Amino acid sequence: MKTTVTLALAQYPIDWLDDWQAYTRKIDAMVQDALTQGAEFLVFPEYFSMELTSLFGRDVCACLDRQLDAIQAVHEPFVALFTSLAQQHGLHILAGTFPLRQADGHYRNRAWLFRPDGSRDYQDKLQMTRFESERWQIQAGEAIKVLDTAFGKVGVAVCYDSEFPQIARRQVEQGADLILVPSCTDTQAGYHRVRIGCQARALENQCFVAQSPTIGSADWSESVDVNTGRAGIFAPVDYGYPDDGVVALGDEHQPGWVVAELDLAALADVRTSGQVFNHRDWDSQFRFG
DSSP: OOSEEEEEEEEEEOOOOSSHHHHHHHHHHHHHHHHHTTOSEEEOOTTGGGGGGGGGOHHHHTOHHHHHHHHGGGHHHHHHHHHHHHHHHTOEEEOOOEEEEOTTSOEEEEEEEEOTTSOEEEEEOOSOOHIIIIIIOEEOOSOOOOEEETTEEEEEOOGGGGGOHHHHHHHHHTTOSEEEEEEOOSSHHHHHHHHHHHHHHHHHHTSEEEEEEEEEEOTTOSSSSEEOOOOEEEOOSSTTSOTTSEEEEOOTTOOEEEEEEEESTTHHHHHHHSSOOHHHHGGGGGGGO
């Protein structure tokens, strides 16, 4: 198992697409750019797949229900594309999230992980925002998982999930030293809620947490019309790490990648000889209840 990973987080612009080939060209160009920066593990944002609804015309894009129905037609090509890219380039790719219709007709906000060997796994979003539950009727997933990679076990906390400490804690208890947070927020307040959640989870668990957002405007879309955020990689606030815990942070409104090499094995040192022992002392908080 590799103990270091070069992680690339997308600041992903939502674009109008004239055809499927335009999408594959966009994704391929982004992957090539990440490869030139030495990336081994790519992370795309929550709901970045919703730009694919532009393939079905403006009437569909203007209706939340019709968007969800239409996008199901490109789920298999979406999976095939990222499976191929992961295999071709020897990459792990967390392909943001895709709202996937289930057998019972309901939708789950699913984050797919694609591996170099052609296999894949997923984490469904667990906590729904008001927009998702009240207007979009997307349902919560059922299981907190960890996903196996060549770099060890990885947790995925989709956007709002990052604001609930129990989710990341369960993933860390199952062996994850890296939590990936694909996000989609339309206000600065929303972005900062997720970012603060990411930094808190890194502090509490003495682990790495990495956020990848959608950015830019898409006034043609009812679901992803305004997108605000900055990609960031956050670490424990302790010896050997930045004083504010920020390993890397993207420039606002700038499409592209935020890339950093992370030493996952070094987290064991801070957990045993750091200034504080947040990871070890987690359970002690319940003495005071």
